[in-house]
Amino acid sequence: MKAIWKIFSLLLLLPGLSFAQAKVDTIKVFSNAMNKELKAAVTTPSTYDGSQRFATLYLLHGGSGAFSDWHQKVTEPGLVNRLAEQYNLIIVTPGVGPSSYYFDSPTMDSVKYETYIIKELIPHIDQNYATLAKRESRAITGLSMGGHGAIMLSAKHPELFVAAGSMSGVMNIDTRMWKVPAEFSKLRTTQQKAMLGEDIQYDAPFTTYTAVGLVDRMKENGTALIIDVGVDDFLIDTNRQMHDMLLENGTPHTYIERPGAHTWEYWTDALPVHLLFLDHYLARE
Template identity: 30%
Template sequence: MAFIQCNLFSEALEMSCAVNVLLPQRTAAQVGMQGRSGDGRHPTLWLLHGRTDDHTIWMRRTSIERYASELGLAVVMPNVHLSWYQDTLGGPRYFEYISEELPRLCRDFFPLSDRREDNFIAGLSMGGYGAWLHALRNPQNFAAAASLSGALDLADLVTTRKTEQPNAYAALAPYFPAPDAIAGTGADLFALARQVCESKADLPALYACCGTEDFLYEGNQRFLRHADEIGLPVTYEEGPGEHNWAFWDQWIQRVLAWLPLEKPIN
């Protein structure tokens, strides 16, 4: 597996942005690793971080490089700070950056496939929300999207933080100044899910997992009930676990096994 650290200048953000990239590499010489790579441009997982982390976190807290090397899968891990993957009014356009600019830039620099069936998006916590946000708003871009302990019920989370945890809400306020106005907007996964179901769009496969002791567990359950009501197919799994890396390192392996990847050619 080849590991590249880079800074890309983003016009959407008007700044340089750090990105970590893992590229498949055919090799039998790396001790304890099985490198696999197909011919041509690589299938890609766009892997998103949570609210308190950055582009380095998945490689520091999990064995994502080892897991992906066996699949011939490229992994792109961008940094979006505390943005919740949203465009800001008069400021950085993080949604545009992730959905349009970053894929274009990465495909210019690296041999990444632009085929929908080769592109997948996943993330944890804030990144789980971000993964589904992008999958539901741009279903044509991804074959599959996975949320690990995702903040799927954003309106409830923001309202709770504002009323019960004002210090924690301070980090959300620049992006969601009116929590009671989230429902029904482009930031609301409940509304987006209903819209894509009504539009009869070709939906990406959706996967969610959450630990039963996670503080976001009830929000995940509310979204699953909503998905069932509107006929949105979701593969859901749960198990013992809290909002921590012991859970995510285990369950990212299940996500990778679930992805509809074509078998790489050695």
């Protein structure tokens, strides 16, 4: 009994061993652009008490995913909470359509996710949470389709994001570059044509509905970029293409290839690396 009491007393004396925990809110945001309600999870650190304002990270899910994926599917339980606590920032994980790529479709009113994220969700978060509502204090990253969304949205809206990242991202929506079965490739191409029209420009010069079509804007914007992908990922060729194009036009960026595939094990390991990179650019009060 004395030994247990000594251990408990030691824990009380060590400030580094805190039992404080981040908090997760599930919210609903109505999209006027799409006339529907969407969910998001908002993680706030234990220091969130109204006495200060916080930098914000928007963390995007992949295709056929959900707003809760980053909380429920990572192989380290509570990873998002731990990182919100460690870096003392707000982390927002929004939910979008299953294969929407985070863009605004010119043909479908139900796919206006660029407008939703930029003009509806971010203002909602800034109005309802104690954020530092400025470019210097906002970053965005995501996995797979969410990597495409993060790179595309940051390239098109540099006034909103100081830094952006992609984990195993769809850097080019051209499924001919994906190492996938023909049936899957055909399905995704059919979905893309429904959203973008039959005359999608898959070859150079690329459409601006795909991340590689925005490399010139990335050079102009000065947004800090991190792109990583596993060497066994079916999207690796699209990431190498993006890397080569950024090198060719002289856009500073961090590019990483490491062991791994298109898996939650990979993304669980990747997210702390992204936070370490992104936090370097996020301004605090």
